[in-house]
Amino acid sequence: MDFDNLLLSGCNLLNNYLIxxxxxxxxxxxxxxRSRLVQAATVLVIQxxxxxxxDDINGAVEKFGKAQQWDNKLKFDSQTRARELAQGKTDLTPSPFPAKGKGSKKVSKIQSLSPLRREVWREVKGVASKRELL
Structure with missing residues (x-):
């Protein structure tokens, strides 16, 4: 096995972790x-x-900016979105993951994600909850 194949195998084994x-x-x-970057962009948005x-506006804008670099389909103003979230005005700016159907906004946003993005969202949410307990 040459170095390139070994590197590719390692990246593939770490796929979910990297995302x-x-x-x-x-x-x-x-x-x-491209695929990993787009999927990881979802995590960056959540972060x-x-x-x-x-209330970490600058940190949020940095994460949003990186997410938009990695996934050019994410179209929102990072500064505005961060400020509105900090002020609790999340209804003013649509999520970068548009909701489909009826029901609560949070549930519909999650349901509108691809299965992999839902899995990533749940994993990130679980990690964040565990860190809050520490």
């Missing part, structure tokens, strides 16, 4: 594929939203 830990994916440029709700 849910975008800061690690950012450092490992050789593991950055940014949490930062904004905790």
């Amino acid at each position: 849910t830990h975008p800061e690690v994916l950012e450092e490992l440029q050789s593991c950055q594929t 940014g939203e949490k930062l904004a709700r905790n």
Whole structure:
């Protein structure tokens, strides 16, 4: 097995970890594929939203900006979204993941995600909850 194949195998084995830990994916440029970056962008948005709700506007804007670099389908103003989340005005700016159907906004946003993005969202949410307990 040559080095390139070994590297590819390692990246594939770490796929889910890299998606849910975008800061690690950012450092490992050789593991950055278009698919991984787009999926990790979802995690960056979730992280940014949490930062904004905790009044870290600059941190949120940075996460949103990186997410938009990685997934060009994410169309929203980072500054505005961060400020509105910090002020609790989440109804003013639509989520970058548009809701479909009826029901609560939070549930419909999650349901509108692809199965993999829902899995990533749940995993990130679980990690964040565990950290809050520590």
